[in-house]
Amino acid sequence: MNNSKSSGYDLKDIKVYYSQKSDYELIQITTERAQGLRPGIFEIIEKEIKKRNLNPALLESVKAQNRSYTFEEIVEFSQKLRTLPCPICKDKAVKLNGTVIYTVKSYIFSASLREELVIGCPNCLDIKNKEAIISTALLGWWSGTGLINTPISIYTTIREKRWHRIPKPNDALLRFTSQNIGQIVAYKDDPEQLIEIIRYKG
Template identity: 45%
Template sequence: MSDNRLIEVITTNAQGIQPEVVSIIENEIKKRNLDPDLLNSLIAQNEQHSIEDIYHYAELLRNCPCPICNNTRDKLNGTIYHSIKSIIVMSITETRWIIACPDCLDKQNRKAIVSCSLLGWWGIPWGILKTPVYIYRNLKVKGENRISDPNGPLLSFTADNIGQIKAFENNPEKLKNVIKDLR
């Protein structure tokens, strides 16, 4: 396994790992001369986190520059982008996480609303049924883009990716890449 693949597995897929495997991974990290903080990521994925922990890691993400426009004046938040595109009997849906500044989040939600409004209705039956639901979901999450605290989508993303965030909490460039990789 390459170093990059090992780092990916350790930081994203280590939940439920057996305790005896931890020492094997620790030895492999040392043998390959990788960042020792990777072990913290593995441990973080296998322990319970308080809401205070999740808020702490969410604040680390909020202080990164916007991955879309590189804005550093506004704190980041999250949104979930829902889209549907339909052609007669076929509908294609997409749901994506986005972490960015409030202006960029608003643009992404607006883009999704316009896309759904123009392209979602044309499929039978799913386009007609799902389009209003997706428009509503985009409007609802858009309302959370500018709140002063970490919003629901950002907290959910943080909880789901706490291993990566913890592994790179002292490396702002890699932390920025955790967010950027969503796009």
């Protein structure tokens, strides 16, 4: 039996696949899409990272996406994010938190519903919250679907505001931390990169 094959996939082919990726693509895979790796693939990624002399923390990111975290561990990582400058206004004095805003935009026969998770200081979260409510109130009503979704979205967005200023990580920030744990682990000692993550991944 060929040991390079397991469960219908060929490790030799996978090795070639990763070797053909650019550094940027390999970093993106290891920090964002490494969950559920099958046997043997971690070793291939490990060798590729070492061969290219990439940041060894990328391996920790792969491991992070393939293990379970306790609630306390997620809180600990989110606390690290809270101490960063606000990615929106750059304020360093106030701890960050998260919010989820919902916007509805109607078209002639349909409507789009957008859910956005935002990380920032409480003042910026309040502003984003208000902008979403105004946008939905102006643009959301003008279709059958929009007529239904608009009041729900406005109510849900307003409700989120109550959690912007609590003294601990709120549910939105914990959700963001859990969803992006691979990148957060990889760059836990790189504040600038963490800021980029919360700016563009929220």
